[in-house]
Amino acid sequence: MAVLTADLDDILEDVFERVTQTRIFKNRDVLLPDYLPDKLPHRETQIRKVASVLAQALRGYRPNNLFIYGLTGTGKTAVVKLVVRKLVEKARERGIRLEIPIINTKRDDTPYRVLAKLIESLGLRVPATGIATAELYARFKKFLDKKGLLMIIVLDEIDYHVKKHGDDLLYKLTRINEELSRSKVSLVGITNDVNFTSWLDPRVKSSLGEEELVFPPYTADQLKDILRERAKTAFVEGALEDGVIELCAALAARENGDARKALDLLRISGEIAQREGSSKVTVAHVRKAWEQIEKDRVVEVVRSLPLHSKLLLYSILTLTKGERATYTGEVYKRYKELTAELGIETLTLRRVGDLISELDMLGIISTEVVSRGRRGMTRMITLESDPEAVRRGLLSDPMVAELAG
Ligand SMILES: Nc1ncnc2c1ncn2[C@@H]1O[C@H](COP(=O)(O)OP(=O)(O)OP(=O)(O)O)[C@@H](O)[C@H]1O
Ligand SMILES: [Mg+2]
Structure with missing residues (x-):
């Protein structure tokens, strides 16, 4: 028994020693999918477009509705969040009454939850259930008009909502300005589904698409820049062996130029290196990480x-x-x-x-x-x-x- 305990101590000591000795990451969290960097290389055109459409709000006008399309991991959510953050700051400085709720309709996937979020963005509480959706919509309209403000509603991953619940709510929201006297509403719809607009009534489609913007996939070279920029804050200096960033970029470029995939790959490579007690992330770690991601993806796809x-x-x-x-x-x-x-x-x-x-x-x-x-x-x-x-x-x-x- 004593022998066993000693062994266990030795083993744990060894593991703890290795894990704490090796310093691969300076700040691993900046590689996580929800982290929003304040620089987005190779998205200047898209940032300009989103900003110039929405900036009308700073002059007190209702911005045109904007429809954004692009494959997964092409920076749609990141660009919109970044522009919105700055726009809201500017509006505050200038005393403009502007609200920009960002709703992910994959997460908040019913008309009820979307409306509840909208009402909450006006600073009011909504019970989790128990009110008819039509009544909730009426309340939203009433509160909004009472407040007298400009609201830009961002509906991210909008295809999830429409595929499950149709375009009823979207239709209402594109028409809502006709029923408001003191407030105005603009819509920003984001999707990565090429066929999304085929789910929409032509009137909703043309209204939502007053302005349109496409996010192209990143090339391998662009992904390299994105990874290098992020690696500066994520890893301790010299932790990445030559070729690591290049391989992550090349593999993710093959997967439709997906920046999320590239960042995941780099993070998991680092985690594997750390677990193995290696002082550097190597190309071999990237290959292992790739295999792991691929297997996890298969398990997930099969499970669903x-x-x-x-x-x-x-x-x-x-x-x-x-x-x-x-x-x-x-x-x-x-x-x-x-x-x-x-x-x-x-x-x-x-x-x-x-x-x-x-x-x-x-x-x-x-x-x-x-x-x-x-x-x-x-x-x-x-x-x-x-x-x-x-x-x-x-x-x-x-x-x-x-x-x-
Ligand atoms: N140009 C960029 N520079 C730095 N990081 C980026 C850039 N583009 C995307 N990213 C990062 O890649 C990840 C994926 O980006 P984002 O969430 O914006 O993709 P998306 O286009 O919204 O994808 P999806 O359609 O799957 O929602 C995020 O972690 C984001 O911070
Ligand atoms: Mg997104």
């Missing part, structure tokens, strides 16, 4: 699939064992056995074909149409993701766990 997609994927996983290829017919047969075992409905072959295409689009599997001679065409299916990560994602579902167990 609907049940029937999970059953199909489970069929594919068990048929291929992550090594060989399988075919639609084989998968369908296995899938039918599984639904029978669980006593749930079986989807048609046609519907299953659609779900298989979706799995392909998500990059979890790949499919290829092949000829089976006189028996016609079929799809050959191969697993493209780490089988262990797929399994982990699947087993977090109790139904699948039941089949596996």
